[in-house]
Amino acid sequence: MAERSFKKEVEQLRIGAGETFRGEGILAITKALLENGVGYVGGYQGAPISHLMDVLADAEDLMAELGIRFEANASEAAAAAMLAASVHYPIRGAVTFKSTVGTNVASDALANLASGGVTGGALVIVGEDYGEGSSIMQERSHAFAMKSQIWLLDPRPNLPSITDAVRHGFALSEASNTPVMLQVRIRCCHVHGAFEARDNVPPPLTVRDALSNPRRDTNRIVLPPASFAHEKEKVEKRWPAAVRYITEHGLNEHFGPDRGRVGIILQGGMYNGVIRALQRLGLADVYGDSAVPLYCLNVTYPLVDDEILGFCADKDAVLIVEEGQPDHIEQSLRAILHKAGATTKVAGKDVLPMAGEYTGQVMLDGVEAFLTRHASDILPDRARAPNRPGPVPDLSEVVPGRPPGFCTGCPERPIFAAMKLVEEETGPHQVSADIGCHLFSIMPPFEIGGTTMGYGLGPASNAAFDGGGDKRPISILGDGGFWHNGLSSSIGNAVFNKSDGVTIVVDNHYSAATGGQDILSSRAQNDTKSTQHPIAQALKGVGVGWVRQIDRTYDVKRMRDTLKEALTTDHEGPKVIVASSECMLNRQRREKPLLSKAISEGRRVARPKFGVDEEVCTGDHACMRLSGCPSLTLKMPDDPLRDDPVAHIDQSCVGCGNCGEVADAAVLCPSFYQADLVHNPRPFETRMARWQRRAIDWLQARRASRRLAREAVR
Ligand SMILES: O=C(O)C(=O)Cc1c[nH]c2ccccc12
Numbered sequence: 001m002a003e004r005s006f007k008k009e010v011e012q013l014r015i016g017a018g019e020t021f022r023g024e025g026i027l028a029i030t031k032a033l034l035e036n037g038v039g040y041v042g043g044y045q046g047a048p049i050s051h052l053m054d055v056l057a058d059a060e061d062l063m064a065e066l067g068i069r070f071e072a073n074a075s076e077a078a079a080a081a082m083l084a085a086s087v088h089y090p091i092r093g094a095v096t097f098k099s100t101v102g103t104n105v106a107s108d109a110l111a112n113l114a115s116g117g118v119t120g121g122a123l124v125i126v127g128e129d130y131g132e133g134s135s136i137m138q139e140r141s142h143a144f145a146m147k148s149q150i151w152l153l154d155p156r157p158n159l160p161s162i163t164d165a166v167r168h169g170f171a172l173s174e175a176s177n178t179p180v181m182l183q184v185r186i187r188c189c190h191v192h193g194a195f196e197a198r199d200n201v202p203p204p205l206t207v208r209d210a211l212s213n214p215r216r217d218t219n220r221i222v223l224p225p226a227s228f229a230h231e232k233e234k235v236e237k238r239w240p241a242a243v244r245y246i247t248e249h250g251l252n253e254h255f256g257p258d259r260g261r262v263g264i265i266l267q268g269g270m271y272n273g274v275i276r277a278l279q280r281l282g283l284a285d286v287y288g289d290s291a292v293p294l295y296c297l298n299v300t301y302p303l304v305d306d307e308i309l310g311f312c313a314d315k316d317a318v319l320i321v322e323e324g325q326p327d328h329i330e331q332s333l334r335a336i337l338h339k340a341g342a343t344t345k346v347a348g349k350d351v352l353p354m355a356g357e358y359t360g361q362v363m364l365d366g367v368e369a370f371l372t373r374h375a376s377d378i379l380p381d382r383a384r385a386p387n388r389p390g391p392v393p394d395l396s397e398v399v400p401g402r403p404p405g406f407c408t409g410c411p412e413r414p415i416f417a418a419m420k421l422v423e424e425e426t427g428p429h430q431v432s433a434d435i436g437c438h439l440f441s442i443m444p445p446f447e448i449g450g451t452t453m454g455y456g457l458g459p460a461s462n463a464a465f466d467g468g469g470d471k472r473p474i475s476i477l478g479d480g481g482f483w484h485n486g487l488s489s490s491i492g493n494a495v496f497n498k499s500d501g502v503t504i505v506v507d508n509h510y511s512a513a514t515g516g517q518d519i520l521s522s523r524a525q526n527d528t529k530s531t532q533h534p535i536a537q538a539l540k541g542v543g544v545g546w547v548r549q550i551d552r553t554y555d556v557k558r559m560r561d562t563l564k565e566a567l568t569t570d571h572e573g574p575k576v577i578v579a580s581s582e583c584m585l586n587r588q589r590r591e592k593p594l595l596s597k598a599i600s601e602g603r604r605v606a607r608p609k610f611g612v613d614e615e616v617c618t619g620d621h622a623c624m625r626l627s628g629c630p631s632l633t634l635k636m637p638d639d640p641l642r643d644d645p646v647a648h649i650d651q652s653c654v655g656c657g658n659c660g661e662v663a664d665a666a667v668l669c670p671s672f673y674q675a676d677l678v679h680n681p682r683p684f685e686t687r688m689a690r691w692q693r694r695a696i697d698w699l700q701a702r703r704a705s706r707r708l709a710r711e712a713v714r
Pocket of ligand 1: 136
């Protein structure tokens with residue numbers, strides 16, 4: 001079950017011409033695909049387009065009605081390869097994944113696709129995970145577009161521009177026989193707005209029709225001598241055709257006055273930030289009317305030389321607003337101007353930072369610095385001679401860091417608690433990690449795992465250490481990574497190379513970190529996908545001889561003992577433990593509505609809750625060093641003679657039992673207790689509870705009175 005259900009929102013995807021579509025960027029993209037006769041759609045989830053995959057999955061019925069094939073592909077490579085259908089057939093196809101990591105994975109297929117070229121429009125919607133909300137290494141997709149000659153669209157972040165980009169993307173792809181990347185940043189995916197809808201258009205040729213009339217054209221396949229012809233065709237035919245389409249259809253936009261001494265050239269995706277900076281400088285109004293000429297690149301690759309030269313012709317200086325590095329566009333811009341002998345000065349990475357997101361403040365500072373240098377007369381007085389407030393204090397000095405950690409009740413926490421317990425006996429191990437929630441084990445309190453090389457590559461990144469030694473290396477792999485790429489690149493690799501290492505497959509039943517999508521080994525029943533394929537079976541299938549399946553990761557003692565066995569067994573070859581328990585976030589999403597319903601219907605529901613007896617807790621916090629659960633926190637005890645905080649479990653506890661198990665396995669302390677919270681108790685339970693309460697009150701009163709008496713004697 002995915003993080004968010006879009007079942008309600010996708011109903012809007014049925015509306016037609018004359019109606020207004022309202023919603024989020026990702027929904028607008030989906031609607032635009034349907035309006036433009038897409039024949040098949042695929043992708044792999046990942047921030048910030050995870051929800052686009054969820055929308056598509058929820059719209060699968062509607063797509064089937066229109067004759068559109070949808071796949072939730074096994075990886076970005078599989079998604080990109082799916083676009084092969086548009087090479088020989090005039091069928092429009094779209095796939096989506098996160099970038100740059102997904103584009104890295106897809107790059108083999110993308111390069112082949114771009115070489116042969118396409119007949120039907122091929123759209124690659126990349127979610128650019130760059131900037132302050134990002135979860136990955138900071139790189140740009142731009143280089144992929146340039147290296148494979150794939151056109152790159154970067155529309156202004158508003159719904160009409162995004163939907164135009166989808167429409168033009170397909171047409172541009174067909175006009176130039178080249179795949180097109182549509183780049184959407186985090187905010188673009190989630191921007192809300194409206195656009196005038198069109199009717200949905202079933203694909204003129206469906207993939208089903210194509211199956212009945214197979215086609216092939218040797219000239220479009222990447223094999224010599226065709227591959228040499230492709231390269232020539234790219235520069236001689238496809239590039240000029242693209243430039244023609246972009247110019248004739250006005251894909252890049254101009255705003256503000258026709259002429260001016262200075263101007264700003266910007267990536268479409270930067271438009272909202274630039275216009276806001278101009279507003280704050282008093283040079284644009286709330287409708288976006290700018291006093292500075294703007295040339296907005298909704299297509300950032302290829303650049304159109306003539307448009308650039310035209311824009312720069314009357315200008316002393318232009319600012320290029322291009323987020324991230326390398327500064328591909330700025331370098332091209334300088335080359336274009338230099339070749340033409342133009343004297344326009346170019347500002348860019350001198351007033352704006354080379355690295356990092358162009359946030360509101362960064363953009364304001366950069367645009368202001370550019371204008372101060374090149375056209376200070378157009379700036380309002382308060383910008384030219386400002387009363388600047390004092391410097392903002394460096395918050396990183398005073399605000400504690402907030403490293404990402406496991407959720408309350410996460411089934412992965414006990415796995416790493418068990419690893420910590422083993423390390424107590426054996427000392428630290430070489431540990432490699434993978435992509436997924438389990439990566440948070442790198443952070444306190446566990447501080448396990450020293451690498452993350454890519455999705456499904458955890459065990460592969462321990463390969464150098466896998467040849468035997470005094471201590472076995474340990475690698476971690478999630479179930480998402482296992483099916484994405486891990487089965488072959490990590491597990492097959494280890495079997496083939498007779499690895500001596502230990503691998504823990506952290507199986508939480510979903511691709512949890514990307515939003516809880518189902519995968520092959522998910523235990524859920526899925527109407528459109530085939531699930532319930534055990535990881536352990538796949539491991540044995542590729543030749544792993546030592547496999548242990550643990551079906552309750554909260555059993556810390558069993559986890560610890562199994563790991564110890566893996567580290568000491570005489571078995572030759574890779575040793576793999578599959579540690580399986582359902583993602584608690586997904587489980588809560590699944591169970592909470594059922595529980596609420598049961599409670600409101602008057603049925604008896606018991607929910608386990610855990611607590612810490614504050615009289616027993618010594619306040620040494622050893623339990624926390626093996627947990628990090630957000631519900632396990634600190635509290636000042638009521639006792640005035642104790643001035644150290646004790647452990648405390650707050651109301652967010654979901655009763656997973658991890659703290660008790662860890663306290664038990666680590667022989668920590670007996671202060672944890674479990675209490676069942678009973679909704680709609682039976683009459684006899686209420687009576688029992690009342691009697692128990694009375695008995696406890698009586699015993700407590702007696703103890704209190706004796707204690708007082710003893711203290712009085714002493
Ligand atoms: O959703 C995210 O933030 C991820 O990093 C997950 C992910 C999806 N596809 C990938 C390909 C390579 C590395 C990570 C991912």
